[in-house]
Amino acid sequence: MAAQRRTRYNSALHGPHRVVGEGFHEDVFSEVCAVPAGQVTTYGDIAAALGLRSVARQVGWALAAIPEDRDDVPWHRVVNAKGEIARRGDGLPSDEQRALLAAEGIEVNEAGCIVEFSARRMQRP
DNA sequence: CGGCTGACGACCT
DNA sequence: GAGGTCGCCAGCC
Numbered sequence A: 001m002a003a004q005r006r007t008r009y010n011s012a013l014h015g016p017h018r019v020v021g022e023g024f025h026e027d028v029f030s031e032v033c034a035v036p037a038g039q040v041t042t043y044g045d046i047a048a049a050l051g052l053r054s055v056a057r058q059v060g061w062a063l064a065a066i067p068e069d070r071d072d073v074p075w076h077r078v079v080n081a082k083g084e085i086a087r088r089g090d091g092l093p094s095d096e097q098r099a100l101l102a103a104e105g106i107e108v109n110e111a112g113c114i115v116e117f118s119a120r121r122m123q124r125p
Numbered sequence B: 001c002g003g004c005t006g007a008c009g010a011c012c013t
Numbered sequence C: 001g002a003g004g005t006c007g008c009c010a011g012c013c
Helices: A002-014 A024-033 A043-049 A053-064 A095-103
Strands: none
Touching: A024 A043, A024 A053, A043 A053
């Protein structure tokens, strides 16, 4: 689980700046898989859950590396801190992500922003 | 080998 | 409250 590797990353905080290791993807995937259907989380929350607040960008990088075959990782439940659907470079929100969210009962407006985002945001202990 | 980019976020003007 | 800046780190040019 991610909790086990979390220690390793936390130790990286104290020492030099080695942060992202081999298991980083797996940890990110674990956190994403922990998000129940109908709820969403943010890149920053995942990063924080891994014990590294500032690696939200690398979380995005890890999710971008998910192969299309990997349908067991609900990457579409991950949005940015504003509750907007991730934009993949072309500047337009992913219609696929919007459809996947809609299939779970999550409303997304025209701007690509999740309706009732704070209410749907996953609560972490 | 140096510099820029990117599915981001917190902090400072 | 809105907008700019810095940090973070793996890939790519």
